Amino acid sequence: MAARTGTEYISGLRADGREVWLGAERVRDVTAHPAFAGSLRGMAGFFDWQHRHAEDCITADPGLDQPVGIAHVIPRGPEDLARRHRGLETLARYSAGMLGRTPDYVSLTFAGFAGQPSVWSASGNARGAGNLAAFQRHVAEKDLALTHTIIHPVVDGGAAPYEGVNREVALRKVGETAGGIVVRGARILATLGPFADELAVYPGQPIPKDAADVALAFSIPLATPGLRIICRDHYGLDADPFDKPFSSRFDEQDAFVVFDDVEVPRHRVFLDGDPATYNAVMARGWVGNVMQQTSIRAMVKLEFAYELCCRMADATGQGRRPEVMQMLGEIWSYAELTRAAVRAAEADAHEFGDGVWFCDEAPFRALRPTLPGWMPRVNEIIKRIGSHNLLATPSRSGLDAPELRPWLDRYLPGAGDTGASERSRLFRTAWDFAGSALGARAELYERYYLASAARTYTLAHVAARKDREWDQVPAFWEHLDASGRT
Numbered sequence: 001m002a003a004r005t006g007t008e009y010i011s012g013l014r015a016d017g018r019e020v021w022l023g024a025e026r027v028r029d030v031t032a033h034p035a036f037a038g039s040l041r042g043m044a045g046f047f048d049w050q051h052r053h054a055e056d057c058i059t060a061d062p063g064l065d066q067p068v069g070i071a072h073v074i075p076r077g078p079e080d081l082a083r084r085h086r087g088l089e090t091l092a093r094y095s096a097g098m099l100g101r102t103p104d105y106v107s108l109t110f111a112g113f114a115g116q117p118s119v120w121s122a123s124g125n126a127r128g129a130g131n132l133a134a135f136q137r138h139v140a141e142k143d144l145a146l147t148h149t150i151i152h153p154v155v156d157g158g159a160a161p162y163e164g165v166n167r168e169v170a171l172r173k174v175g176e177t178a179g180g181i182v183v184r185g186a187r188i189l190a191t192l193g194p195f196a197d198e199l200a201v202y203p204g205q206p207i208p209k210d211a212a213d214v215a216l217a218f219s220i221p222l223a224t225p226g227l228r229i230i231c232r233d234h235y236g237l238d239a240d241p242f243d244k245p246f247s248s249r250f251d252e253q254d255a256f257v258v259f260d261d262v263e264v265p266r267h268r269v270f271l272d273g274d275p276a277t278y279n280a281v282m283a284r285g286w287v288g289n290v291m292q293q294t295s296i297r298a299m300v301k302l303e304f305a306y307e308l309c310c311r312m313a314d315a316t317g318q319g320r321r322p323e324v325m326q327m328l329g330e331i332w333s334y335a336e337l338t339r340a341a342v343r344a345a346e347a348d349a350h351e352f353g354d355g356v357w358f359c360d361e362a363p364f365r366a367l368r369p370t371l372p373g374w375m376p377r378v379n380e381i382i383k384r385i386g387s388h389n390l391l392a393t394p395s396r397s398g399l400d401a402p403e404l405r406p407w408l409d410r411y412l413p414g415a416g417d418t419g420a421s422e423r424s425r426l427f428r429t430a431w432d433f434a435g436s437a438l439g440a441r442a443e444l445y446e447r448y449y450l451a452s453a454a455r456t457y458t459l460a461h462v463a464a465r466k467d468r469e470w471d472q473v474p475a476f477w478e479h480l481d482a483s484g485r486t
Helices: 006-013 034-052 078-093 104-114 126-142 164-169 275-281 286-315 322-347 362-390 396-400 405-411 420-434 437-448 453-467 472-484
Strands: 019-022 025-027 146-148 172-176 180-187 198-201 216-221 227-231 255-265 269-272
Touching (some): 006 034, 078 104, 104 286, 126 269, 269 275, 286 362, 286 420, 322 362
Antiparallel strands (some): 019 025, 227 255
8 A cells, every 4th residue: 555545544553542631632543532632634635635636745665666756766866856845845835735644755865864774883783774664664654743852852942952951851761671772851842742643752852962862763653552642622612714824724732742661672673772863864865855755745734825915905905005915025025035945955955975865954954943034923923914804704604694694795795896705705815824823823833833033043154154165254354365466
């Protein structure tokens, strides 16, 4: 089986014994819980979407007999990256870029990992590298939905990340069995946690050289004994998509994950106790690989926001006001700068070793800390252009009520030929995008899911110093001195 349908995806989750908590309730079957109904319809729709757009999203794979989702392909040249771009952009348009952790994200991550065996097999970790390659093939064959959790919780921000109480709660190896290793601790943030097939643990931020017990990478099914998925409040609503186009389908659900002496089978262990390899994994190619997906999704979301705001401005007769046009141009600029960064990164793609091709990282290093500022600004513009109109939006049921509809048509139409129904749907979409509980969650997600802007600006600077010689200032002085002597 490859390239699953939505029905096949749901069947894989049904009553498999995973331990999911929503508030004080143990959810025995995520596919049957009413709170999750809309989100699961949305995720199932994602799998069906790839079949609706199979020409872009599904492709042949030389290692398998059946076609696979585009994110599972290990890129071996610029043609693969161009093909992957088309598929990733099509997948992002399913949710207008609002879903940040669709399965293509982690699938693409593992395709990148599997394409660089020399990184994972360093320091005698050939077995772990082989396990990872076999797992990546398994994920592609089954078209599994993966989530990941790569950040340790910090209890005391005044202490070092791996000292004192912070070390006690960190996910770490505490023992071995005949068939694998035993891990204990917690990690955040498992977006898509209750709705995934597998939970992947792999390097995130660097760890100290003496932290061998936390130098782990592995993947396990969500139904593994001892694994607890503790969900935040669910923002999804079982509502008409007309009223809540995003909340009705696209709450991907974040979770806090506890490992209570979980046994990880040996064949699922990719790294065990090697801090040097752990710290090296993200240093070669990860940005160039993963940021293609994240930047394309951001581009799609920014384009959607620009069109949404243009339509709001036209519906309220504000489209020619100078201050509104300025804000619209601002959003367009963000979208086009993101598009330009993706094109530049893809144009300068190159081999990163082991025959794998990723995008050039420099444009993504610039984009990575900048997007977290652009996205909240877009939400602010939506609220400024929408203003009180975001709150005066009849529901579909109100519009369908014979007693109300004449009044709504008379008093709540839009400017020009915009009717009351179109106006209402437009502003409801804008509110769900930027102002609802789900919209607020999405804004926070955009701020931090690629790490804090301060940290990534610092990393961009460090990387830039290593890229090339920065000698233009003395060269300029030398030119001036030489000119002065002639």
